Amino acid sequence: MKNDLLKFITCGSVDDGKSTLIGHMLYDAKLIFTDQEKALELDSKVGSRGGKIDYSLLLDGLMAEREQGITIDVAYRYFTTENRSFIVADTPGHEEYTRNMAVGASFASLAIILVDASQGVLLQTKRHARICALMGIRHFVFAVNKMDLVNYDQMRLAKIEKAIQVLMAEFQYKTMKIIPVSATEGDNITKKSEQMLWYTGPTLLAYLEEVDVSEPQEKQAFLMPVQRVCRPDSDFRGFQGQVESGEATIGDIISVRPSGEKARIIQLFCGDRKTEKIIKGQAVTIQLDTEIDISRGCVLEKDAELEIGSMFAAKILWMDDNALVAGRNFILKLGTQMVPATVMNIKYKVDVNTGEEVFADTIYKNEIAFCEISTGSKIVFDKFENSRELGSLILIDRISNMTSACGVVVHALKREANLTWHNMDITKELRENQLGQQAVTVWFTGLSGSGKSTLANALEKRLFAMGRHTMLLDGDNVRMGLNKNLGFEEKDRIENIRRVAEVAKLMNDAGLIVMTAFIAPYRQDRRNAREIIGDRYIEVYVSTSLEECERRDVKGLYRKARNGEIxxxxxxxxxxxKPEYADVTVDTSQYSVDESVEMILKAMKPYLQSRRNER
Known part of the structure; x- marks a missing residue:
């Protein structure tokens, strides 16, 4: 559709000519400034094309990109022709930078996927097509590049067209166009090629100017995730965000999710200007007639059918160097909401080459997986096909704060609706009063042989002598019973710690003082245990060195591990x-058992006050 904005990306395998294609388009269409043109001509004289213009230099601005001749980061360009305005994201083709390509795909409506005519459809071409489809792109252009290297062979193009059609058969796209081009020679980019008279379709630029990527205009529900609460003075409280769909006017009754409370709109602002009506795409401020508890992460809506829950199925692109296994914990960002989340289960991964669903319990970098996610609290979400804003997500590593995955919501998990938390008449506080103590969990962590079980056992004896009611959960003992079905791979270790934390919480609810003695090697798992158990959690790091633990080797495990038997x-x-912020750190090679126990009891002192004295 003419005169509207088209956001598109270029993607494909390494060295397929993405930057050269866009650079040549800008150059031929005279969409660059005179000084840029002169700089390009000068830079090209020392390039790899024997003095000929290297059009990729218009997009590849990083020194490393120019040195290696590859795109590393996403390069954005804004340009306008007589018929349309454009924003293009030139994305990297190398597998190492797939996450950068996914970032570019997340903003686009159309993808230009380049295919090297001399090589055909490659694995990375297929991966990029799948990522584009995952990110919601429904309009595709396949630019079959380097036709000059195959002597503009029409039969070669026909073979590639068949491979593209097979690839695209599994996706629900709206438009697809295959255009043979030569990015270096300029064939079929802005003007028709004299070398390919057999091609009767439009040039690439002409097609981009005409393709209609607009969404259906049927009436949509009003939807605005709250980004910020504006309170300049005591008389005004406004809720700010971007309208994601629909429209609203003064006087409309809107609902607040997840609470479900309703209120009437009394004032609307678009920027700093008062208005009677707000529509999709505008950044707005809404004032309501009722004081309702609304904060960042809430969603204002009218006539929308949204999901509210804490469990859903998602398809994700894994972008972390560390593998994903079930049980790992993250921060989930969905819309303006940020909550703790756990990947509960990995259903399958997608074979990049064939598109088949393959069983997997571990997901590696750049793989696409279907998994089930649970959040720490109820959130507002929707299927991605219904709402791009409330159906797209990222998973953030809780330690490094790096983005580990991006993905989309496929559907809610209805099993959650069948569960109801029952509040009991006999509470933890009543049980604590009856026992005359405060419940707490003392979590011992450290290497095998560091002295965790010895200290936990000694601590329990001291507490028992003090008349306290206790329970000790030892790693080996639990693995011989409750967790006997778990191995020692990462996913099993995660589940082992999760189960123990849940058991410790139940025992705390019974009013007991609980001690756990587990290696618990991963910070993320210990952090998850702390969140499950709650505030009454004391982490004891038994910091005995590896050399000392190996010297002791009480169970002979280190010897077997060194011999490859374990x-x-x-x-x-x-x-x-190692823990970053343990409540108690003790080295059993420097302190005796009694000294170590005294250190732990000192940390427990706030919990050792008798509750009977409070009554």
């Missing part, structure tokens, strides 16, 4: 992540 042994073939 796989995934912490400290030898599997890492141990």
């Amino acid at each position: 796989a995934n042994f912490t400290g030898v073939s599997s890492p141990y992540e």
Whole structure:
């Protein structure tokens, strides 16, 4: 559709000519400034094309990109022709920078996927097509580049067209166009090629000027995720955000999700200007007639059918160097909401080459997976096909704060609706009063042989002598019963700690003082345990060195691990992540058992006051 804005990306395999294609388009259409043109001509003289113009230099601005001749980061260009305005994201083709390509795809309505005519459809071409489809792109252009290297062979194009049609058969796209081009020679980019008279279709630029990527105009529900609460003075409280769909006017009754409360709109602002009506795409401020508890992450809506819950199925692109296994914990960002989340289960991954669903319990970098996610609190969401804003998500590593995955909501998990939390008449506080103590969990962590079980046992004896009611959960003992079905791979270790934390919480609810003695090698798992158990959690890091633990080797495990008889042994073939902020740190090679117990009891002092004295 003419005169509207088209956001598109270029993607494909390494060295398929993405930057050259866009650079040549800008150059031929005279969409660059005179000084840019002169700089390009000068830079090209020392390039790799023997003095000929290297059009990729218009897009590849990083020094490393120019040195290596590849695109690394996403390069955005804004340009306008007589018929249309454009924003293009030139994305990298190298597998190492797939996450950068996914960022570019997240904003676009159309994808230009380049295919090298001399090589055909490659694995990375297929991966990029799948990522574009995952990110909601429904309009595709396949630019079959380097036709000059195959002597403009029409039969070669026909073979590639068949491969593209097979690839695209599994996606629900709206438009697709295949255009043979030569990015270096300029064939079929802005003007028709004299070398390919057999091609009767439009040039690439002409097609981009005409393609209609507009969404259906049927009436949509009003939807605005709250980004910020504006309170300049005591008389005004406004809720700010971008309208994601629909429209609203003064006097409309809107609902607040997840609370479900309703209120009437009394004032509307678009920027700093008062208005009677707000529509999709505008950044607005809404004032309501009722004081309602609304904060960032809430959603204002009218006539929308949204999901409210804490469990859903999602399809994600894994972008982390570390593998994904079930049980890992993240921060989930969906819309303006940020909540703790856990990948509960990995259903399958997608074979990049064939598109088949393949069983997998571990997902590696650049793989696409279907998984089930649970959030720490109820959130507002929707299927991606219904709402791009409330159906797209990212998973953030809770330690490094790096984005580990991006993805889309496929559907809500209805099993959650069948569960109801029952509040009991006999509460934890009543049980604590009856026992005359405060419940708490003392979590011992450290290497095998560091002295965790010895200290936990000694601590329990001291507490028992003090008349306290206790329970000790030892790693080996639990694995011989409750967790006997778990191994020692990362996903099993995660589940082992999660189960123990849930059991400790139940025992705390019974009013008991609980001690756990587990290696618990991963910070993320210990953090999850702290969140499950709650505020009454004391982490004791038994910091005895690996050398001392190995010297003791009470169970002979280190010797077996060094001989290769035990796989995934912490400290030898599997890492141990030291606590960053332990409540107590004790080295049993420097302190006696009694001294160590005294240190722990000091940290427990606030919880050892008898509740009977409070009555």
